[in-house]
Amino acid sequence: MxxxxxxxxxxxxxxxxxxxxxxxxxxxxxxxxxxxxxxxxxxxxxxxxxxxxxxxxxxxxxxxxxxxxxxxxxxxxxxxxxxxxxxxxxxxxxxxxxxxxxxxxxxxxxxxxxxxxxxxxxxxxxxxxxxxxxxxxxxxxxxxxxxxxxxxxxxxxxxxxxxxxxxxxxxxxxxxxxxxxxxxxxxxxxxxPSEDERRAQRSATMFERDGNLHVHLVTPAEEGAAIRAAVQGYVSAQFAARKDAVDPNGPDADHRTVQMMQADAFTLFCQHMLSCAHTDVPLHGATVIVRIDLEELTSGTGHGTIDGTDAPISVSAVRRMAAGGGIIPCVLGSEGEILDWGRERRLFTRAQKLALAERDGGCAMCDLPPCMTKVHHLRWWQRDAGPTDLDNGILLCESCHHRIHDNGWEIRIDGTGTSARVWFLPPPHVDPSRTPRLGGRARYAIAA
Known part of the structure; x- marks a missing residue:
């Protein structure tokens, strides 16, 4: 003992x-x-x-x-x-x-x-x-x-x-x-510590909690000087504008704290990078995708979601985001219609990946965001003549894709379209009863 x-x-x-x-x-x-x-x-x-x-x-x-x-x-x-x-x-x-x-x-x-x-x-x-x-x-x-x-x-x-x-x-x-x-x-x-040691300690971590994105940045002072100058410059400009306001106590007056302004500065800088056509910084196709049903968008009731984010957002927030650059609003009809390509194409289209992200939420097995996944055929396109259709596709990160093939997992899709459910069947050496495990967005989504 x-x-x-x-x-x-x-x-x-x-x-x-x-x-x-x-x-x-x-x-x-x-x-x-x-x-x-x-x-x-x-x-x-x-x-x-x-x-x-x-x-x-x-x-x-x-x-x-x-x-x-x-x-x-x-x-x-x-x-x-x-x-x-x-x-x-x-x-x-x-x-x-x-x-x-x-x-x-x-x-x-x-x-x-x-x-x-x-x-x-x-x-x-x-x-x-x-x-x-x-x-x-x-x-x-x-x-x-x-x-x-x-x-x-x-x-x-x-x-x-x-x-x-x-x-x-x-x-x-x-x-x-x-x-x-x-x-x-x-x-x-x-x-x-030496400069090399301090540079080795730099990190940026992000996590979501209670509907907020928390960002923690650690970087050497000399490299962070540009960040400090840009953020402080934005804050100074906001205070200058507040000073010149016609009615500083009016209903439209700026009552933000310094901390709020600093947070807004980071948001504005990143929004600019996503929409800027002349930047030399590689973003590898980074895009913000906001999803909402057409009925909820037009009626103003309900909520939308952002790919890679857990918390739902209001319809008004969806409308504000859709008006900005670098944002793709994905408005789904009542059936979530996306065209299938059958055997005419081997690779899934971007539109199909957007639809699968609606169903799977990212990696259907481990929850990595959609940008870190690829669309894989359930029935292989070449060996099994599997079609390049939504019902034969699934979003998986590379690690989970290899793990499924290496360890004998099976995948089952119940239903069709974006409302279908993904199930993972473990191999007998993991679970002798092979009890299916629910995957995709259905694990945490609440049905209306």
Missing amino acids: TTHLSALLETVTGLEMAWADAADATEMTRDQLMRASEELTLARRQMDALLAEVAAEISHESRAELGPEGLAKQQGYRSTTQLIAASTRGTTGEAAQLVRVGEAIAPRSNLLGEKLPAKYPFLQRGVASGELSMAAAAQIIALLDRVRIKIGAERTAEAEQLLAARAAGQSLDNVRRMIVHAEAHLDPDGIE
């Missing part, structure tokens, strides 16, 4: 004692409520420790060298993080954190199969006992991994022991502050 599991079982016993004879929380005394809260929090952290250990082993069984035989690909997922995210009902970021922590605190073995201590044994004990949260352990592990080559194994172990002890019982904000000071102490030269 692992250290993590033993600690969890002890906590469950304590939780049973805290609950005592109460039927539910409403029958608990205040002392019982506090104790139950503490025991439940402890149990959750210990459960996370077990989950991290399992996640690390799933990652090992899904390593790249196993190819199609990797666990994640056998289960129909593009990566370890996708498999774990689906299993835990969490995000891929949370799944990646579980793997990182698990690989750092799980037991190891050498090439002979002999057991070795965890990479970070002090953190292992802290996480197993529940004194350290998963997020705090991840922060400390990231620091130790960054500095261990520079400071050596002995100092790394000393730092691990100190940080594990100091972080116990601390809030995550305090742990972050402690790590900043610890890194400055352990690696003074790292406070000012």
